[in-house]
Amino acid sequence: MDSTLHQNDISDIIAADRAHVWHHLIQHKPFETVDPRIMVEGKGMRVWDAAGKEHLDAVSGGVWTVNVGYGRESIADAVRDQLIKLNYFAGSAGSIPGARFAQRLIEKMPGMSRVYYSNSGSEANEKVFKMVRQISARHHGGRKSKILYRERDYHGTTITALSAGGQPQRNALYGPFTPGFVEVPHCLEYRAQWDVADYGRRAADAIEEVILREGPDTIGAICLEPVTAGGGVITPPDGYWDRVQEICRKHNILIHIDEVVCGVGRTGEWFGYQHYGIKPDFVTMAKGVASGYAAISCTVTTEAVFEQFKDDAADPLSYFRDISTFGGCTSGPAAALENMRIIEDEGLLANTLAMGDRLMANLHALMDKHAVVGEVRGKGLFCGAELVADRSTREPVAEKLAQAVVADCMAQGVIIGVTNRSIAGFNNTLCLSPALIATPDDIDQITGAIDGALGRVFA
Numbered sequence: 465m466d467s468t469l470h471q472n473d474i475s476d477i478i479a480a481d482r483a484h485v486w487h488h489l490i491q492h493k494p495f496e497t498v499d500p501r502i503m504v505e506g507k508g509m510r511v512w513d514a515a516g517k518e519h520l521d522a523v524s525g526g527v528w529t530v531n532v533g534y535g536r537e538s539i540a541d542a543v544r545d546q547l548i549k550l551n552y553f554a555g556s557a558g559s560i561p562g563a564r565f566a567q568r569l570i571e572k573m574p575g576m577s578r579v580y581y582s583n584s585g586s587e588a589n590e591k592v593f594k595m596v597r598q599i600s601a602r603h604h605g606g607r608k609s610k611i612l613y614r615e616r617d618y619h620g621t622t623i624t625a626l627s628a629g630g631q632p633q634r635n636a637l638y639g640p641f642t643p644g645f646v647e648v649p650h651c652l653e654y655r656a657q658w659d660v661a662d663y664g665r666r667a668a669d670a671i672e673e674v675i676l677r678e679g680p681d682t683i684g685a686i687c688l689e690p691v692t693a694g695g696g697v698i699t700p701p702d703g704y705w706d707r708v709q710e711i712c713r714k715h716n717i718l719i720h721i722d723e724v725v726c727g728v729g730r731t732g733e734w735f736g737y738q739h740y741g742i743k744p745d746f747v748t749m750a751k752g753v754a755s756g757y758a759a760i761s762c763t764v765t766t767e768a769v770f771e772q773f774k775d776d777a778a779d780p781l782s783y784f785r786d787i788s789t790f791g792g793c794t795s796g797p798a799a800a801l802e803n804m805r806i807i808e809d810e811g812l813l814a815n816t817l818a819m820g821d822r823l824m825a826n827l828h829a830l831m832d833k834h835a836v837v838g839e840v841r842g843k844g845l846f847c848g849a850e851l852v853a854d855r856s857t858r859e860p861v862a863e864k865l866a867q868a869v870v871a872d873c874m875a876q877g878v879i880i881g882v883t884n885r886s887i888a889g890f891n892n893t894l895c896l897s898p899a900l901i902a903t904p905d906d907i908d909q910i911t912g913a914i915d916g917a918l919g920r921v922f923a
């Protein structure tokens with residue numbers, strides 16, 4: 465790929481970036497002596513940086529977003545056409561792409577019926593929290609206002625999303641938090657908290673223990689990732705979800721599934737929850753909805769939830785008094801429609817399952833070869849490898865060593881991820897989430913780079 469930048473442009477851009485841009489989630493002190501990374505172009509699975517270096521991107525834009533790959537002209541065209549026709553109108557009115565995408569989305573989500581548009585995963589989750597609070601206020605005399613969340617899960621960056629955050633390092637220094645959020649234990653069997661045969665059921669029962677402690681009539685909802693992403697790529701143990709559902713139905717607690725990462729194909733089904741037979745009351749999604757070609761998030765509810773917001777049309781406070789200015793941008797659903805068409809026409813769900821199997825098989829082979837790989841986990845094209853200093857004690861490797869593996873892969877031209885500022889002492893899981901278009905060669909190149917890196921870092 466030709467870089468569009470000349471050497472002079474690059475130094476100007478780096479100088480401007482270094483002087484004025486505050487990057488996300490990174491310590492800036494090193495940028496006083498080292499250039500910040502600037503990405504310039506992308507095509508398919510690959511991106512080129514300002515120095516013209518090519519990278520195979522195994523994390524879909526760093527944070528598991530660019531599911532259909534870079535450089536999709538048909539999405540750019542769909543967005544351009546829509547922007548020229550009508551770029552924006554507030555979400556109190558509808559739009560053509562908004563209506564069409566909602567219809568197409570609901571076709572993929574049996575049991576769900578309403579789509580509320582906003583722009584980020586955090587925001588989509590906050591909408592649910594507000595809906596749950598309003599349902600509590602209007603239909604339960606204000607009692608069912610508490611919201612459960614799980615240790616190690618993440619639901620976003622705003623203060624209230626962090627209040628539902630189970631990653632202490634993400635939360636540290638940002639309190640005080642919104643009251644009424646209560647933590648339940650994680651379900652990662654590799655870091656078992658109970659010595660039992662039926663771990664999935666036991667981990668779910670731990671949720672019921674919290675419910676009974678708090679009082680079931682005080683709890684409105686539980687917010688869970690179908691597969692915990694940044695908290696360590698945690699696939700739920702067998703039996704977990706069946707029991708979680710049983711418990712929630714018994715105590716009249718609404719189920720909110722955060723599909724911000726898993727949604728729209730990442731795990732090889734349209735949604736992660738669809739692997740586990742879950743019947744959610746709320747589903748939120750963001751990253752893969754338009755693969756980062758436009759900012760869009762969706763809060764999807766059942767009709768039963770929706771109905772509770774129009775019970776008394778004469779009451780000025782009865783409806784959902786919420787707005788997201790940019791939830792009215794038509795570029796989001798226009799991009800999302802084309803993104804969905806690509807996934808269907810190119811058979812990307814099937815490819816995700818096939819390439820996910822290949823990735824897992826390759827990771828298992830790495831585990832056979834490198835004692836430092838303690839466990840590999842994953843669903844579809846969202847996989848993780850937990851690195852341990854000692855397989856028998858499962859002591860995590862030092863964080864800087866896990867990061868050294870990432871740096872070594874980067875030097876080889878392969879971008880992988882690692883759990884980052886999530887749980888102190890446990891930022892030791894390599895994360896892989898290549899675009900759903902990955903080929904066998906791409907997968908082998910990714911795991912080949914990790915193989916080399918593990919060999920060097922743990923020589």
Ligand SMILES: Cc1ncc(COP(=O)(O)O)c(C=O)c1O
Nearest residue numbers: 584585586618619620724725750
């Ligand atoms: C599971 C999950 N939920 C919510 C969010 C927040 O999304 P956003 O950064 O778009 O606000 C993230 C971000 O990584 C996430 O991983």
